[in-house]
Amino acid sequence: WIGYRTYIELISDLLDGKEVVAAGMREEVYRAKTALSLAAEGKRVAVVSDGDPQVFGMAPLVLEMASRLDLPLETRVVPGVTAALAAGALLGAPLGSDFVVLNLSPLLTPREAILKRAELAAAGDFVSALYNPIDKGLLRDVLSVFRRFRGGGAPVGIVKDAYRGGQRVEIATLEAVDVEGVDMRTILIVGNSETYRWRNFLITPRGYHRKYAYP
Amino acid sequence: WIGYRTYIELISDLLDGKEVVAAGMREEVYRAKTALSLAAEGKRVAVVSDGDPQVFGMAPLVLEMASRLDLPLETRVVPGVTAALAAGALLGAPLGSDFVVLNLSPLLTPREAILKRAELAAAGDFVSALYNPIDKGLLRDVLSVFRRFRGGGAPVGIVKDAYRGGQRVEIATLEAVDVEGVDMRTILIVGNSETYRWRNFLITPRGYHRKYAYP
Structure with a gap:
């Protein structure tokens, strides 16, 4: 092991x-x-x-x-629950439509590439799960990219240590994220333009309301 | 239940x-x-x-x-392994970098929105997992969007019934996908510009090679 x-x-x-x-x-x-x-x-x-x-x-x-x-080893990858899905379940169902998983660590990816991808994700109205927000300045820049597209009042889910000791689940708005309180083990989920908050949940409709009538 | x-x-x-x-x-x-x-x-x-x-x-x-x-029910969402992760594990590790999960069903989303998102995903060099390819014409159009950005020879993973009876795992190229053989229970994973095929695997480097020397 x-x-x-x-x-x-x-x-x-x-x-x-x-x-x-x-x-x-x-x-x-x-x-x-x-x-x-x-x-x-x-x-x-x-x-x-x-x-x-x-x-x-x-x-x-x-x-x-x-x-x-070119090692001919017998290899098997065992799939698991990635942090976006764990955090999403704790938030309710923000990942209800097309989404993007984006790594905010600038260790292996240039900052410009990260910002460009954030811009495309926001422009495409993708729900966006932000991993590894270790660089506060970069996180601030990425959040302001989303603010430009969704407005400052749009909800953001913030989950720390999902399903572990010390788990914390919060819903803030894009303009009120406590960037200083965010660490490596925190995932942020920014909704799309239809995502809304209800009680302690973040919900992204799947689009049935455009096709069916229901209360 | x-x-x-x-x-x-x-x-x-x-x-x-x-x-x-x-x-x-x-x-x-x-x-x-x-x-x-x-x-x-x-x-x-x-x-x-x-x-x-x-x-x-x-x-x-x-x-x-x-x-x-506004029903105050006690609700819990249990996270699971979504098809992109199951298919990705069977293919090796294509989801090694930022990725997009995109629903190709036009039932609840307009075709233009799907094509626009495919275009942004390709432009952002996101690995892209394509769900619900029920509309062959739309799937063809989406694949040609990716072809424009990645070329026809870029590898695509095609997984049917992951971890179920009848499981099928294939690697094709963007220009050689057997669209007729694809159904509702098939997931396609299009890599980013660095994704490559090795034996029966599809691998997207995480970027360590830009920072470390290794064989």
Whole structure:
């Protein structure tokens, strides 16, 4: 079992008698390399991600490295619940229409590319789930892109530590997001132009009201 | 338990001794209404969706109706693995970067809106998961939008009945998608400009190669 230290701790009850490699943040390349070399020795290796391993997780990197070495390993990716879906369920149903998943970390993507994608997401009226808001300045810029399209009063869901200890679920407006209170383990969901707040829920209609009459 | 007939059959082992309402396709409004009126009678009701209930599933409609009636019901949405994640895992790791989930059904969304969103997704170099390709003409048009941006040789993952009986996983190119062979239960994943095929996998690098040296 190979994983980021925090995730390894989350599954400690599964690890009895198993060889464990826990590594810190930003050691993704080391984790992937170690996984592949242990697998090449014939070991069965599990690389642990949280949420879904594809979505800003370890699966793409492990497979990318395996492909560069053309290692014919038997590999299986196990799908999971990515943070947008976990946060969305806690908020009700904001992901009811077409949506975008956008990584706000400028570590691997240029800021301009992130801002351009935010602009296209807002222009396309996509619901937008914002991951990894580690750069406060960039988060502010992205929120103001959405404000231009949706207005400052549009609702935003803010979920920290979904389904974990310390879980926090809030609904704010685009102009009132507490950027200082947002951290790495926070997901923000900006609705589309039809998304509305009802009680503690954020709801994006699927469009049935355009076709059917109902109360 | 209330659900689309096919999904009710999938969970038949859970239904012993329970009241079941199974309904056909396009009876979503009836299903949501029935769920709410049973719940208003004080019953505990489960509305069954496949994948994730938010993503083109029943949760938005049920909550939208509850909100219109302002019914103070205790409601919980249970997150799941949406088809993009299931299909992505079977393909390897195409969803390794920012992505878009796009519904190709013109039943509730105008065709022009779907084509415009496809264009923005392609322009933003988003990986794009295409749901509900029931309209062959529209699917052809959407694929040609992506072809304009990515070229005809770009790989596309095509997954039918992910993790179910009859599962089929294929990788084609944008110009060679067998549109006639695609049905309602098929998901297509179009990569971004960096997505590539290796063996039976579709991989979208996360960008580490721009920052780290590795084989």
